[in-house]
Every structure is written in C-alpha cells, then in structure tokens.
Amino acid sequence: MSELAKTYTPGDAEERWYSFWESNGYFHAEPVPGRTPYTIVIPPPNITGILTMGHVLNNSIQDVFIRWRRMQGYQTLWMPGTDHAGIATQNVVEKSLAREKLTRHDLGREEFLRRVWEWKEQYGGTIIRQLRKLGTSCDWQRERFTMDEGLSKAVQEIFVRLHERGLIYRGKYIVNWCPKDHTAISDDEVNPVEHKGHLYYVRYRVRGSGESIVIATTRPETILGDVAVAVHPDDERHRRLVGATVIVPLAEREIPVIADSFVDPAFGTGMVKITPAHDPNDYWVGQRHNLAQINIFDVSGRLTGPVPEKYRGIDRFEARRMIVQDLESAGQMEKIDDHTHAIGHCYRCDTIIEPYLSDQWFVRMKPLAEPALRAVQQGTVRFHPDRWVKTYEHWMLNIRDWCISRQLWWGHRIPVWYCGNKNSADPRCREPIVARTPPSACPHCSSADVRQDEDVLDTWFSSWLWPFSTLGWPDDNRGLRYFYPTNTLVTAPDIIFFWVARMIMAGMEVMRDIPAPDGSPRTTDAAIVPFRDVYFTSIIRDMKGRKMSKSLGNSPDPLDVIAEYGADALRFTILYLAPLGQDVLYSNEKCELGRNFANKIWNAGRFLLMNREQLGIPGTTTIHAGWSEDHIDLADRWILSRLHSTSAALSSSLEEFEINQATKLLYDFIWHDFCDWYIEMLKARLYGDEPQEIKQRVLLRALNVFEKILRLLHPVMPFVSEELWHGIEERPAGISLMTAAFPVPEERWIDPGTESEMAFVQSAINAVRNARGELSVPPSREISLLVHFTDGSKGEIISRYRNYFLRLAKVTDISELGSGKRPKHAAGLVIEGGEAFIPLEGLIDLGAERERIEKELARLHVMVGSIEQKLGNPNFVDRAPREIVEKEREKLQSMRSSIEKLKGNLERIAG
C-alpha cells in the first residue's frame, strides 16, 4: 500500500492491469466439467476496420456480461476474432495497387491474394489491438479469423452438406453489373445519382382485338426483352386485361398480361412491362410468375441475342435513341414526359450500372428459416428489446433465396469444379462437381481438365457459422460440446438479417449432430440454437442526432477519448448513456461524467486508506478478517442495507439486460449514499472521542463495504476497481479482483426500519441545511438547535445522533425546549414528530424568515387543498384501495400539523 495520488490517473493503471490479467491467464477458458459455462462470441470486426464508438458500446456491454458472469463463478469464454470482409478488404488493397498504377488483373489472382494476406498480416490486427485498450477480457489465445484454415474447412463443409440436402443450387440472378469494369458490384457500391430523364409512353397492341394499351417506361430499349405486362390485381381499370396477350412493339413477340401486387396503379398508366433480365423488380416478378428471362445485352452493354438484326452490337444508349425514333415512326410512341429519377452509377468508374443476369449460387432459405422462426417465436432465442421479433418474423416469412456467390478474389473460393472435357459424351460432365477436397480428375470421364469455380462466397457465408466454427466445428470436440450454445449475442440491429437470423439457421441446421457435453444427443431447440439472448445495441449519434460518419468528421476516435478520460470513464459513460434499444447522442465532453465518477471512487478509497494508516491498522490485517459487527450504528446498518439492496437491484438489472439502469444504480449508491452520507457520517466517528480500537473496527467495516463496492463496480469499471482493490490491501501475487465473488445480497442486512430511521435523520439534517442556506447563515458559523418533540422516539433519535448533526450541519448543541417557549430571533424548522429552532440572535433577518415560512405555507395549502378534494370525493374513498386512502389521510394530517407549526412560527416572529 502506497500513498494514492490526489486524482486518479488512468493511463498507467490500464496498461499495468491489462497485461497482468492477460499474462496470468484470466481471460482464458477451458471446459470444466460440472461448472456452468457462459459464452459470448464477439461480432467479428472487419480487418479493415478501426475502433468506433459503436464498437466501444458493443464491446463494453459484452465485457460487462462476461466479467459479471465470471465473478459469479461461471466458466466464462469470450471468443474474439475478425472477419475477412471480402469486398472492403479487396477494395483497400486494390486502392493501394492503384497508387502503383496496377490493377489486380495485372498481378493475377495468386499474386493479388498474396498481397491481400500481406496487408492482413500488417494491418488486420489494428482493431483487435485497439479493443484491448478498452479492457475487453477476450480469450485472445482462441482468436479466430474467418479465413483461418479451420473456419475455411467449416465453410466448405456446410456448402457441401447443404448441396447434398438440395439446399444449394446454381441459377441466374440479377446483379449490379458495370459494363466498363466487367464485374458485378454489391448494392453498397452502387452510387445512386439523380438523373433528368424521360418517361416514354409506348403503345402495345392487344392480340385479337383492335385495342391497344399504353405502358410507361424509362428504358424503352429494354422492350426487346419484355416477357409480360403486369397490372395490379385490384386495379378495376385493367382487370379485364389479365390473361390477354399483347404484342411487343418492334420485336413483334406475343406476351401475356399478368396480375402482381408490386404494380403501383397510381404511377404511369398502372401497367408495367416486365423485363426480368434487366430490372431487379421485374426479375422478382418473373420468379413469382415463372417467366422467361430474355437477355438482350452483352457484358459491355451492347445489344445482342434475340433482337432485330438492325440493333445488334449497338450500345445501350444509342439503341435507346434508335428505338425511340422507330417507335415514333411506327406510331407507337404515345408521348414523352420529363422524368427525374435516381440511376445507379459504379462507385469506381461512374459508369451507369446495368442490372444484369448472371450465373450465381444460391441457398434455398425456406427450409432453413422455418426452425429459425420457430426458435424466436417460442422464446428459445429471446430478443432484447423484443420489438425486433416482429421485424424478424416479417423477414422470415417473406424470405428470399440467398445469393452466396461473389465475383471477387478475396474470400472463400466456392468448392465447385467443372469438367473441361467438352467432348465428353457423359452429360454429367456438364454438371458442377461439388467436393470437400479438390478433385484431381473428372469423376465421370476422368479428364484431368477440371477447373474450380472462379467466384468466392459472400462474406456472411463464413460469419453465419461463427458461433460454432470458432469452436472447431465441423470437428466434434470438448470445447464445442461444452461452450455451445453460447449465451448472449450483442450486436447492432441493422445486421439482424445478414447475420443474426442466418446464425440461428446455420446452428439449428448442423448442431444437432454434435453431442451435448455429457455425450447425450441434442434433442431440443435450446441445445442447438447458437445463443439464447440477443442484445441489440443502440446507435451512437452526434449531439445533433446525426449518424457518426467519416465524411461528416463527427466520429471521435475512442483511443483519443481513452487517453484523455480513461477507459473506465469511457465505458461507464457510454453504458450510462445507452438505454436498451434507443439511439444515443454522444459527445466526448460527456465522458466527464465517467471521469468524475472514477475520480470520486478513487478519492473515497484514498480517504479510507489514509485513515487506515492514521489509525495504525497493521498492513497484515486483512479487510475481511477485520470485519466486525461490534459498535455498529445507524450509518453502518444503513449503508449495509443500501449495499445489499443495491447489489440485488444491480443483479436483476443485469439479468434483464438493463445495463444503463445498472450503471445508474452504481452511480447513485456510490456517490450519493456512500460518499455524500456514509463517509461524512463516518468522519463523525473517526474524528470523535471513541477509543482508537473502536475507530479501527468502524474503519475496517467501512473498508469491507468499500471492497464489496469495488466488486460490484468491476464489470463496468475494471481498471480503477482493480487498482483500488490492490490499493486498500496487500494481495498475494497474481490475485485479481476479476475472479473475486460477485456480491450476493444478504437479506438480513436489508432493513426498511433502518432505512426509514436514516431517512428521518437525513430529512432533519436537510431541514437545518435548508434553513441555513435560505437565511444565508455562513457555512462556518456554528449553531445550536432547540428541539421540541411530541413524538419522543424521534427526539431520542436526534439526540442519539447529535454527532452527525455536528458533522453534517455544524450543529454544536442540541437542547430540549420547554413547551410553549419559542425564541423570537430564530429560524423555525418543521420536523416529523416535532419542531426545532435555530437561535440566530443578531444574525436572523426576520423578514427573510417570514418569507420563508409563508412560501412553505402557500405550498402546503395548495397540497392540502388537493388532498381534501380527493378525500371529499366519495368515489375515491369507496373505490381506491384502502391503503391508498389511508396514506392520503395520513398525509393530510401531517400537513395540517405542519401548517399549525408554521402558523405558530409566524406568530412567534410577529410577537
């Protein structure tokens, strides 16, 4: 134990304790039979990412749960790792290549991937290093990466299994195609730009009648790929057309009129041409109605395929011009309106994106969604807040197949090969070969010419396995059996579909095969779901409510915040600010809350430690052994009652995922109960005239309470609590607060009688302070108190605890006032069960005193009025519960008696 600094300086302590914890193995967990596991898997951050305030919130929450459960004695595993982030990472490396005037094609696939791995080794661990600064107690020995050997094996395994089950298939899918770069890009990479274009109204003839219909389109050139015309099923105007056949202008093909509710009757003419090969909406309409897909563009956006000869090889925009002209001369262009709409551009080269059909791999989602929906509806997986259940249900009931192939190089290569033997007579040679290990030859014709699919898998195709692939799946092993299912998932709500839903599907699909820890089969949903509770975190915004973003520059660097305020301060503040399921407006200055709190706790510890030394308590006396119930008084009984009820409330808050409630409980209890009242009352005893030996016992009792406080605090503020825990007592080498038992509330200490006695003392002290304040009695001025109690027990309490009045209100003397004698030059106080006077000869301003009394009287009159009205209402008296009515009566009585006393005080002053 050494002298503590006047203010808490976090930097050094954080560094010291983090490496202490890690080097002593406190983060690592192995299966321990008979002990209950508690597991969290981290949402793996992208290797391209840097720490954001969102990560701070997310990981602080996880660390609170993990540390709390660890202290409760669970075998606790927090599994960390990172995500390879296909597109993002490939982009970063391509950008750096661009600075060398190179493209990935210049390097070739193998060399490019070598560069990406190189980049990953160098920069991919950044966010993990940053996370440590926050104090996260992840099991770093188990750190995983989605492209690890083991996780890649899991990816291949599930692909093959789902294919065997018929849940993976290859089909045409519409992607965002860049006709200049010749690549598909993801939705995120499409840059929508407002465009002034036109809406063309084109006339289609109806077969077998003289009629024709008019259809509006922004892209008349795609007419050549039309396969249907759609109307809304409820649209009276066009209902009779459904089932009719119309003729595509210029192409002169016959197509049906169908009904689909995606059509907006209010737009255009309420009729839409359907071109599944060249429009995403039309694509889905086509899927629903089993329509053909007519592709009319080549990879560069030139017309091709089944289009009239004259348009072949013409660029899409030139073709549009020609077709508009041809429609006009054919008399089939009804009119052309101006029309502004958003058009997708390539984020890289700004070329207009072409929705384009290509070969892609899919997962059939319906069979997977069914059990996953059930698990959430039946509460096997619980969402917090639960309003997300509705969103989840809606998505699961309307689920589409998942396109899992990506035209990228960085990622898990699809485990599919193709036979290159074009001359083979065996038709199976034209089928894809799906295999766990690369085939050396075609299994059908034995040709050595087999080539792997060029594409890689969607990044989510590895992350949906995260809760079990990180534990070694597909290999059965002790750790997987023991730690699965995990307990709590903490994640942002915007990836509920991408990630959360799919993890539930994947877990329920494959984990039935892995035995439970005791070797028995997993038979229930509860045993196969990947987690039981999902905590959806808040979104962090700036003080104007805007999302944090790089371009706005409103996104603080958490490392700067940690350097300035400390990791504990940041953790505490962000948890305090973030209620379950609501957005948080954040600015760095708010961390003063946490910093000040850490400092307050620090100084409370410093106070206790200083007194420990002053009282000469030997360093060999442990706090625990020093515990004694001798000479216990109100302050002790009260703080123990508050300690135990706070720890009960804290545990239930955490169990209900109300972390911000938990931080408020800690804050109020430590600051207002422990520091403001208990320590001040403690001073009265420590500096009073009791023998040294008793003072030692009193202080050790205070230290025992404080030590429990540090335990309660540790999950939220691990550093300062650990630092103080060692500060107040010499600990054996290698021992940490991390595995000290989390306090279990003891009923015997929770005592309403003590709390109400204390409340009375507090209200009496407050009354004195209040009078002093309002009458501007200087804080240094000592006063005496003349009391008169009709309720003798109350008077007895006051006189028993006069030492507290001395310390907390500078009352040097309390004496009994004979009844009827009321000093004129005095402030009058109304106290429960009696009244009191502060003689202020020569100091009191009688005008101010009268004002004070009149103000209080006015307030009481208003309240008495409303209570009298309430009690005068027979409905209230008859229908309200008896205890409520009784309470109102008591209140009225006590107010009336206060009014009487105050009136007496007015007379006193006047007389």
Add this chain to the structure above:
RNA sequence: GGGCUCUUAGCUCAGUUGGUUAGAGCGCUACCUUGACAUGGUAGAGGUCAUAGGUUCGAGUCCUAUAGAGCCCACCA
C-alpha cells in the same frame, strides 16, 4: 406505401405492473478551498410531462386521433 420508435427542466435523458410533493447529469444562481475529492461540497431557481379527446376514484404511465422527430423494409417502372 408497410412496420417500428420517440416527444418529460435551457440541453441530454431516467421515470418498472396507473397511486407520496415528477427525478438525475450538464448548464445557471448564491455561498464554501472544512483534515478524500474544486474532476469537490451545501443550498437554490427552472417542468400546464407535444396537442386534443377518451377509459378510470385517480393518467407522465393505458386507449384513440392530430402535430412534429427519427429508424428499418419495400420502392415510382
């Protein structure tokens, strides 16, 4: 268009199943460097709980409508 959330003090927010005088932090005012802490202490000012109805003995809390703010999904061919 479909779904969801929010509106309480100058600001940011608590307020559990309806029932004491609606609370906190910051900011503000006054006083205080008293032997843990000025990153502190004591006292104080400040609210028709968005609006209008309704249910109820009783509504910040439940219901309906309106206004405003936000989020997610789908999206104008």
